[in-house]
Amino acid sequence: MSDDARPEIRCPVPHGDRRRTAPPGESATPRVEVVDGVWHVRSLPMVRQVLREADATVQAGFSAETASRGLTGDHVPVLYADGPEHRRQRSATARFFTPATVSRRYRDLMEERADELVERIRQDGGAELSAITLRYSVEVAAQVVGLTNSDIDGMSRRLERFFSGPVMHPTGSSASAGAPRRLAGRAGAVVGSLRPMWAMNAFRLRDVRPAIRARREQPREDVVSHLLAEGYTDREILVECVTYAAAGMATTREFISVAAWHLFEDDRLREEYLEADEPARHAVLHEILRLEPVVGHLYRRTTQDLVLEDGDERHEVPAGTLLDLYVRQANADEHALGEDARQLCPERARPRGVRPEVLSFGDGAHRCPGGFIAIQETDIFLQRLLRLPLEFARPPKVSWLELIAAYEVRDVALRVRAGQGWRTPSPASTAR
Numbered sequence: 443m444s445d446d447a448r449p450e451i452r453c454p455v456p457h458g459d460r461r462r463t464a465p466p467g468e469s470a471t472p473r474v475e476v477v478d479g480v481w482h483v484r485s486l487p488m489v490r491q492v493l494r495e496a497d498a499t500v501q502a503g504f505s506a507e508t509a510s511r512g513l514t515g516d517h518v519p520v521l522y523a524d525g526p527e528h529r530r531q532r533s534a535t536a537r538f539f540t541p542a543t544v545s546r547r548y549r550d551l552m553e554e555r556a557d558e559l560v561e562r563i564r565q566d567g568g569a570e571l572s573a574i575t576l577r578y579s580v581e582v583a584a585q586v587v588g589l590t591n592s593d594i595d596g597m598s599r600r601l602e603r604f605f606s607g608p609v610m611h612p613t614g615s616s617a618s619a620g621a622p623r624r625l626a627g628r629a630g631a632v633v634g635s636l637r638p639m640w641a642m643n644a645f646r647l648r649d650v651r652p653a654i655r656a657r658r659e660q661p662r663e664d665v666v667s668h669l670l671a672e673g674y675t676d677r678e679i680l681v682e683c684v685t686y687a688a689a690g691m692a693t694t695r696e697f698i699s700v701a702a703w704h705l706f707e708d709d710r711l712r713e714e715y716l717e718a719d720e721p722a723r724h725a726v727l728h729e730i731l732r733l734e735p736v737v738g739h740l741y742r743r744t745t746q747d748l749v750l751e752d753g754d755e756r757h758e759v760p761a762g763t764l765l766d767l768y769v770r771q772a773n774a775d776e777h778a779l780g781e782d783a784r785q786l787c788p789e790r791a792r793p794r795g796v797r798p799e800v801l802s803f804g805d806g807a808h809r810c811p812g813g814f815i816a817i818q819e820t821d822i823f824l825q826r827l828l829r830l831p832l833e834f835a836r837p838p839k840v841s842w843l844e845l846i847a848a849y850e851v852r853d854v855a856l857r858v859r860a861g862q863g864w865r866t867p868s869p870a871s872t873a874r
């Protein structure tokens with residue numbers, strides 16, 4: 443099948459067409475439009491093309507353009523770096539993120555924490571899930587990054603406070619405090635000193651400083667030790683830790699809640715998931731992530747003229763243009779993924795080269811390095827949680843970080859299903 447060919451096959455076992463998260467007022471069309479000089483791109487082939495044009499574009503999302511004005515020092519944070527320096531940084535840290543490394547180093551920790559947390563839910567007869575997924579995703583990412591010399595509950599609270607507040611739009615307009623315009627230029631806002639200094643200081647003093655001190659004495663196999671070896675200053679390490687906290691912890695936390703939402707509400711899918719082997723379970727999670735991308739918009743700016751192509755359509759984008767890339771729309775692009783693209787179907791046919799989660803982990807040079815970690819930790823937790831006879835007490839509340847259309851799922855109240863007693867979960871018997 444060619445890259446642009448439209449798949450003929452419809453889903454053999456569709457699992458419903460309801461996205462649990464849908465930001466108000468977002469349309470699937472037009473596939474490309476220019477508004478006030480900004481290009482809005484919704485077609486999958488074109489969004490993917492922009493993300494893969496590493497030599498003709500630079501990062502313009504996550505407040506990169508405002509935040510980088512506040513940066514000093516020799517090392518640009520990985521999220522904001524571009525070109526050869528970015529490629530060098532990514533290949534130097536790639537070893538922390540390979541599936542083999544993740545399985546070998548972090549699987550035991552994920553299993554232990556998931557066992558503990560799910561046992562607590564069992565004993566309590568329910569839970570507010572978003573608090574638990576925050577704790578879990580912070581602890582897993584903290585191991586990879588090397589933030590292991592402080593109290594995890596405290597760090598979770600500090601990071602949660604961190605990620606609420608006003609930040610900047612890439613076009614330069616500022617979001618108002620308190621309004622739901624909390625943007626997931628989260629990392630950018632902190633880097634650019636737009637957040638209250640006390641929030642930054644608490645994280646620096648309680649979490650990052652002890653981690654740096656311990657690794658100066660005894661380096662380990664983690665990101666902070668690697669940055670120290672590369673000569674990063676304490677402030678530069680702090681900035682990278684904030685990036686990982688926003689990119690790795692906040693995102694995975696939200697995804698686990700949304701995946702649990704789908705799976706608790708679809709009995710057949712849940713049973714299939716629990717009986718499946720690991721690759722098939724990961725396929726279910728990738729498909730949920732495709733339908734419910736945590737990061738809904740990415741941004742790039744062209745550094746040279748660029749021609750975007752999708753079938754017979756052709757657009758000439760001048761150098762210096764800001765491109766707003768619509769991940770939610772591209773991920774459900776009917777031209778590329780078939781007319782049932784808004785349905786959940788783990789056996790979906792895809793054009794060659796399109797990943798199962800499509801663009802939910804991005805693409806090209808900045809593609810998420812933590813994708814395998816996120817899917818594995820989600821799977822390990824859900825395998826245990828979904829064996830409890832739980833249901834949602836009410837629909838969770840979904841709010842939006844406006845700029846990147848990232849969802850936040852809160853008030854995820856789980857209670858024992860009516861008429862059900864407890865079955866003791868047996869994590870040891872769960873499939874690997």
Ligand code: HEM
Pocket residue numbers: 501503520521522532583586685686689690691693694697735736737740741801802803804805807808809810811812813815816
């Ligand atoms: C469901 C969970 C996750 C989602 C949906 C997600 C999504 C993304 C996306 C869309 C990007 C690309 C940004 C761009 O192109 O501008 C990205 C980058 C990144 N992610 Fe993830 N991510 C997740 C989990 C993680 C985890 C667990 C880690 C690390 C422990 C992580 C670390 C990073 C880093 C460091 C970057 C920046 C890479 C670069 O700019 O080169 N992410 N993520």
